[in-house]
Amino acid sequence: MATSTKDTRPLAVRVYEQISSDIISGTIQANTMLVQEQIAAQYGVSRTPVRDALTQLSLEGLATLVPGRGYIVNSLSAKDVEDVYEVRYTLEALAARQACGLHTPQQLIRLRAMVDEFETIDPNDAEELFRMGAAFHAALLEPCPNTYLRNTLAAMWEHPIQRRITMTYRQGAEHQAKIAQDHRKILEALKTNDPDTIAEVLRYCHNPKDDRQ
Structure with a gap:
């Protein structure tokens, strides 16, 4: 994940900001499944900060946890x-x-x-x-x-x-x-x-x- 070497914030916060930015910009489109393993590999981080980031995305209304499937990016009606x-x-x-x-x-x-x-x-x-x-x-x-x-x-x-x-x-x-x-x-x-x-x-x-x- 591209980030400044001076950025001392928790990794989960930085992962959240990156995924959130990608959703807001449309890089990650509505109804996309957010798979922890894939995101971790994409951003070069472990699953733990990804899990925390996905939880925050859910709290912010950007994604929804679907039982048995994972998180899915919400659409805007x-x-x-x-x-x-x-x-x-x-x-x-x-x-x-x-x-x-x-x-x-x-x-x-x-x-x-x-x-x-x-x-x-x-x-x-x-x-x-x-x-x-x-x-x-x-x-x-x-x-x-x-x-x-x-x-x-x-x-x-x-x-x-x-x-x-x-x-x-x-x-x-x-x-x-x-x-x-x-x-x-x-x-x-x-x-x-x-x-x-x-x-x-x-x-x-x-x-x-x-x-x-």
């Missing part, structure tokens, strides 16, 4: 995607309403700069688009006084399922332009302290099932 965005939107709308009107001039400048940078990213670089999009949302909600709410949303953005959805729905330049446009609408609404508009924009922002006409 339309309902799975809808459930993720329903929860995230509800919490983000709440946090945005609490943050509205509390941004400093410096925070607004940083948000605008993040949108400018987002538009310069290669539209085929789904991972970088995801990273910058998540960073914008974190900065948007930074003034929210509810720390638990902010931390919960940060954990949602970092969850492997959220990343996998983003990697699954690669929508290219058109989708990138829509997200940038949404972010600029949010910036305009922040100037006028308009939480209703921000909440409405968040309903669709980064949602692969954007049904706006």
